[in-house]
């Protein structure tokens with residue numbers, strides 16, 4: 402299965418997922434969107450009211466601001482993958498619960514493994530906690546840490562900046578660092594690993610020249 406098919410397959414699984422109770426109140430699951438060759442993946446918290454209606458991530462007020470942040474940083478929304486730690490709306494926009502995060506992590510991990518983004522940007526405390534553990538966003542926002550050749554950058558959630566205008570400039574400046582970060586990371590995190598696997602496959606005794614997806 403190539404990376405497009407794998408992403409589509411995951412989206413189909415997510416749309417009918419019943420791994421946690423959030424499916425009971427969802428209108429549409431929100432798997433995420435963006436190209437399978439995206440070099441940057443943004444991970445937010447969970448769908449809100451409009452996302453639940455449309456099945457697309459970040460289409461409400463926070464999404465409009467995210468669009469602005471991307472534009473300011475000269476990063477096109479069409480080139481990045483945007484998703485959330487939970488794919489179905491927590492009722493009333495409450496925080497996702499531990500069992501919901503755990504149930505949905507399977508899909509997030511599969512998306513990361515498929516896309517192999519060079520940079521993951523966490524938006525908000527739940528995605529930040531997945532990669533940074535128990536830290537304070539005020540201390541690490543805009544900074545990157547490298548994990549297996551991939552940069553993980555924690556940013557304030559765009560909705561937080563909408564509620565606290567003092568944060569607006571901070572988040573704008575943090576986003577502006579993205580092009581520079583992109584210049585300093587490999588094309589695709591984990592690419593070398595894939596090349597090695599391909600070579601091993603070619604060298605095996607079958608001699609059938611297996612066609613494998615290139616990233």
Ligand code: URA
Pocket residue numbers: 445446447448449452457458459460461463464485525560
């Ligand atoms: N906030 C999020 O964290 N994700 C969305 O998709 C929309 C708003």
